[in-house]
Amino acid sequence: xxxxxxxxxxxxxxxxLLGLINGSFYALLSLGLAVIFGMLNIINFTHGAQYxxxxxxxxxxxxxxxxxxxAALVIVPIAIGVFGILIERLFLQHVRKLDHLYGLxxxxxxxxxxxxxxxxxxGSSGQPYQVPEALQGGRNLGFMFxxxxxxxxxxxxxxxxxxxxxxxxxxxxxSYLRAATENPTLxxxxxxxVPRMVTLxxxxxxxxxxLAGVMAAPIxxxxxxxxxxxxxxxxxxxxxxxxxSIMGAIVTGxxxxxxxxxxxxxxxxxxxxxxxxxxxxxxxxxxxxMFGRTA
Amino acid sequence: xxxxILDPLVVQRRREAxxxxxxxxxxxxxxxxxxxxxxxxxxxxxxxxxxxxxxAFNLLIGYVGLVSFGHALYFGWAGxxxxxxxxxxxxxxxxxxxxxTATAAVLGIIAGGVAIRRQGIYFAMxxxxxxxxxxxFALRAPFTGGEDGIQSVPRGRLFGYFDLSNExxxxxxxxxxxxxxxxxxxxxxxxxFGEVLKAIRENEQRxxxxxxxTDRYKLIVFVLSATLAGLAGSLKALVxxxxxxxxxxxxxxxxxxxxxxxxxLGTVFGPVVGAFAVIAMQNYLAPFGQWVLVIQGVIFVVCVxxxxxxxxxxxxxxxxxxx
Numbered sequence: 034x035x036x037x038x039x040x041x042x043x044x045x046x047x048x049x050l051l052g053l054i055n056g057s058f059y060a061l062l063s064l065g066l067a068v069i070f071g072m073l074n075i076i077n078f079t080h081g082a083q084y085x086x087x088x089x090x091x092x093x094x095x096x097x098x099x100x101x102x103x104a105a106l107v108i109v110p111i112a113i114g115v116f117g118i119l120i121e122r123l124f125l126q127h128v129r130k131l132d133h134l135y136g137l138x139x140x141x142x143x144x145x146x147x148x149x150x151x152x153x154x155x156g157s158s159g160q161p162y163q164v165p166e167a168l169q170g171g172r173n174l175g176f177m178f179x180x181x182x183x184x185x186x187x188x189x190x191x192x193x194x195x196x197x198x199x200x201x202x203x204x205x206x207x208s209y210l211r212a213a214t215e216n217p218t219l220x221x222x223x224x225x226x227v228p229r230m231v232t233l234x235x236x237x238x239x240x241x242x243x244l245a246g247v248m249a250a251p252i253x254x255x256x257x258x259x260x261x262x263x264x265x266x267x268x269x270x271x272x273x274x275x276x277x278s279i280m281g282a283i284v285t286g287x288x289x290x291x292x293x294x295x296x297x298x299x300x301x302x303x304x305x306x307x308x309x310x311x312x313x314x315x316x317x318x319x320x321x322x323m324f325g326r327t328a
Numbered sequence: 329x330x331x332x333i334l335d336p337l338v339v340q341r342r343r344e345a346x347x348x349x350x351x352x353x354x355x356x357x358x359x360x361x362x363x364x365x366x367x368x369x370x371x372x373x374x375x376x377x378x379x380x381x382x383x384a385f386n387l388l389i390g391y392v393g394l395v396s397f398g399h400a401l402y403f404g405w406a407g408x409x410x411x412x413x414x415x416x417x418x419x420x421x422x423x424x425x426x427x428x429t430a431t432a433a434v435l436g437i438i439a440g441g442v443a444i445r446r447q448g449i450y451f452a453m454x455x456x457x458x459x460x461x462x463x464x465f466a467l468r469a470p471f472t473g474g475e476d477g478i479q480s481v482p483r484g485r486l487f488g489y490f491d492l493s494n495e496x497x498x499x500x501x502x503x504x505x506x507x508x509x510x511x512x513x514x515x516x517x518x519x520x521f522g523e524v525l526k527a528i529r530e531n532e533q534r535x536x537x538x539x540x541x542t543d544r545y546k547l548i549v550f551v552l553s554a555t556l557a558g559l560a561g562s563l564k565a566l567v568x569x570x571x572x573x574x575x576x577x578x579x580x581x582x583x584x585x586x587x588x589x590x591x592x593l594g595t596v597f598g599p600v601v602g603a604f605a606v607i608a609m610q611n612y613l614a615p616f617g618q619w620v621l622v623i624q625g626v627i628f629v630v631c632v633x634x635x636x637x638x639x640x641x642x643x644x645x646x647x648x649x650x651x
Binding site for chain 1: 389394397439442445446448449450452453454456457460461464465467468487578582585589591617618619620621623624625626627628629630632633636
């Protein structure tokens, strides 16, 4: 046992780990927001509700159908992604030509509906979700105790983030996507079905949120309001990173998670507000965000 | 002095707009003067406070096209400060209200100064994040009373004479203040300043190229909107004798957006009608618990998809007048 700046190493690394976990979720969620914003020009206010649905879906599958965590990890993002596609077809496609503001209000309304429905049926209290058997327990690293499940969450979300980055920045499909973001009319002229691509992109962004929800289920309690508080922090993360780049969203997410964790150790009173304070500072110094391009 | 030459058609339309405003305003005053004798005054005072809140919000969203998602910040914090001043410093109600309103103005200058650095969607996210930050501050700060809020705030005697603990006196005091603020907002949007605001809404780049410093206009109107929202919040704290976390939470920012949207963005009377409708709905649907949230969500979706003009906007369109 040793101390750093008068803080026992156990506490420091423990909070650092928690920060990394939060950072994984910030990264996954802000990544989804950035992907959706790039194609649809909509800030998806429903993102938090879709993350919550992901967690609930995993919980319900386990509770009523006995489907375990690993299967949920595949089924849930697909199911919620399809739900997202329905939302895009039913609602969002009608506001694409209007002012940004309507997309924001529409998705906000949808978030209220989803959250309200879940609160009606499950109340405000949280439901526990068991850590899958293979990931129970943990290992002692000498300077701290590392629960297996948490290590898994960090590693897996890192893999997903990097895979998404690779798909968008380095593949042919990704280049179509980026081209359609810049100039949809021209890309259509090349015979690419842009509206379908928009729909699928939204579905993919929503699936990322749902995946984050499944991974969060064993860590946090599964509750109807788990998404709405988180999404505001993620908005601040997005403003700090700027939505210009995919990598920017990922890096900012992880870094801010760690910063938040460290604040919990050194100055606990400010841990809830530190991200917002950073946002204000970034806006004063670099209004376009750390990785943003000026519009 | 340069003589201003106006197109006769413009003059006629302005005169029509003035007439429809006077008629609308007369109906509103008459209704609010009679209603307290038939309906519960506290409910009506709640409507009035929220009507003012929504009008202040509409000044920003309806006339400049800036979507603030954090107006609960000014409403709620003004409430805290006016409640604190009345309860702890024992100041008379008019001073308490001024304290709250001034707090909102200062917060508006700070938050507005930061938020107008980005446009559109970012603006909404920044205002939301700033409001959430101050929500956490309200949760932790010692003088706000945390989860309990500031309770049993004395209403006191207005100018040392009118006893506001009488519901009717309180009601007419709130009514006078709200109507005065309403007229002020009407004056602002019909002033040369207001015309510049509308120009920014329609085409900001072009307004800049015409030589207007749009950032300054945006900041001024942001502070005005925050200040008037603060006035509404201060009044509400005295009416309910309570300042609590509900008023600074982001759901409150959503509520005021709902009122404005439902009543009609960029209409003079829309926010008042919207506030009435939403408050009535929240009161009557309270027994149905979380369904209120679902219904509010549905109203948002319907308003955006098929009903973008709102109640008053549709009415004005139908009657072919400005309301």
